[in-house]
Amino acid sequence: MAAVCSNKMIGVFWHEGMLNHETGKGVFDSGIDPGFLDVLEKHPENSDRIKNMVSILLKGPISPCISWQAGRPAQVTELLSFHAPEYIDELIEADKQGGKMICAGTFLNPGSWDAALLAAGTTLSAMKHILDGHGKLAYALVRPPGHHAQPKQADGYCFLNNAGLAVQLALDSGCKKVTVIDIDVHYGNGTAEGFYRTDKVLTVSLHMNHGSWGPSHPQNGSVGELGEGEGYGYNLNIPLPNGTGDKGYGYAMKELVVPAIHKFEPDMIVLVVGQDSSAFDPNGRQCLTMDGYREIGRIVHSLANKHSGGQILIVQEGGYHITYSAYCLHAILEGVLDLPQPLLCDPIAYYPEDEAFAVELVEATRKYHKETVPFLKGT
Numbered sequence: 452m453a454a455v456c457s458n459k460m461i462g463v464f465w466h467e468g469m470l471n472h473e474t475g476k477g478v479f480d481s482g483i484d485p486g487f488l489d490v491l492e493k494h495p496e497n498s499d500r501i502k503n504m505v506s507i508l509l510k511g512p513i514s515p516c517i518s519w520q521a522g523r524p525a526q527v528t529e530l531l532s533f534h535a536p537e538y539i540d541e542l543i544e545a546d547k548q549g550g551k552m553i554c555a556g557t558f559l560n561p562g563s564w565d566a567a568l569l570a571a572g573t574t575l576s577a578m579k580h581i582l583d584g585h586g587k588l589a590y591a592l593v594r595p596p597g598h599h600a601q602p603k604q605a606d607g608y609c610f611l612n613n614a615g616l617a618v619q620l621a622l623d624s625g626c627k628k629v630t631v632i633d634i635d636v637h638y639g640n641g642t643a644e645g646f647y648r649t650d651k652v653l654t655v656s657l658h659m660n661h662g663s664w665g666p667s668h669p670q671n672g673s674v675g676e677l678g679e680g681e682g683y684g685y686n687l688n689i690p691l692p693n694g695t696g697d698k699g700y701g702y703a704m705k706e707l708v709v710p711a712i713h714k715f716e717p718d719m720i721v722l723v724v725g726q727d728s729s730a731f732d733p734n735g736r737q738c739l740t741m742d743g744y745r746e747i748g749r750i751v752h753s754l755a756n757k758h759s760g761g762q763i764l765i766v767q768e769g770g771y772h773i774t775y776s777a778y779c780l781h782a783i784l785e786g787v788l789d790l791p792q793p794l795l796c797d798p799i800a801y802y803p804e805d806e807a808f809a810v811e812l813v814e815a816t817r818k819y820h821k822e823t824v825p826f827l828k829g830t
């Protein structure tokens with residue numbers, strides 16, 4: 452192994468069958484051809500984005516730190532630990548009928564169900580790899596994404612909640628407390644919903660303030676959605692303004708995420724990553740660059756060292772810029788591996804940053820948490 456990794460490795464779980472989920476073309480993610488455009492673009496959640504993520508890990512400077520592991524399809528029975536049986540039956544039936552649009556922008560086409568099963572099974576294998584002690588760091592390189600999929604509802608390009616299934620596997624395997632840190636630009640509403648009524652899982656989501664987007668996504672991602680019953684206080688939403696940038700994200704991590712996780716003391720950490728919070732994503736406006744992702748990775752690395760024996764499962768979600776998503780993935784993994792020097796330069800980061808508004812909102816959120824969230828009172 453090359454010295455670049457300083458004896459640190461990450462298991463990357465992947466199966467090429469996930470490329471067979473065809474999402475079509477149209478006006479952005481609508482699937483609609485208006486008839487007056489000569490060039491229809493691919494749906495943003497397409498296989499090209501993932502092909503570049505695979506190739507940058509195979510051929511980029513981080514490649515010596517990667518241990519490739521085979522993904523596998525989930526069994527239908529495994530899905531029932533997070534999803535309702537009638538919902539799974541509905542998806543199986545839709546697949547048998549030749550596919551359909553399940554909700555806006557979310558197309559189950561021929562090949563999609565098999566890809567979804569692979570994404571779920573591959574994520575479960577990555578978690579099991581950690582639970583069985585084969586490695587401390589594992590990354591599930593999967594599509595279709597999962598964090599919007601609720602127990603009974605597909606949403607936002609997602610059918611099965613890959614991260615949620617892995618969290619449940621960790622709990623079922625003896626983990627006492629699991630934290631999910633979701634940095635995709637959208638609210639991880641599906642994962643939050645799945646664990647909304649338990650104090651065993653602390654779900655934390657940093658996202659743009661996009662609100663509800665209809666019947667498939669009724670949650671608004673606001674700070675007031677804190678969980679229910681025993682789970683009250685164990686869903687922390689951190690909506691951030693457009694243009695938050697590297698410094699704003701760093702501030703939110705240090706002021707809100709780190710103290711909450713120190714208090715919660717998880718024995719397993721799941722980092723849910725979407726590079727759609729990058730500066731060039733068609734689906735987001737948060738303006739993170741490679742530096743910002745690298746720093747988030749480092750912060751999560753240090754949280755894991757303190758609480759989970761260094762164990763982190765990373766699960767791929769969104770990220771739709773074909774080039775920059777791969778670069779930002781590279782940076783995240785450099786951070787999670789805590790490599791001393793950046794291995795790859797940022798080819799395109801040039802937006803100016805102004806973190807003032809983000810800092811103001813983070814301060815307001817901290818005050819709200821201190822006053823409202825029982826386990827954070829007085830922190």
Ligand SMILES: [Zn+2]
Nearest residue numbers: 635636637769
């Ligand atoms: Zn997203």
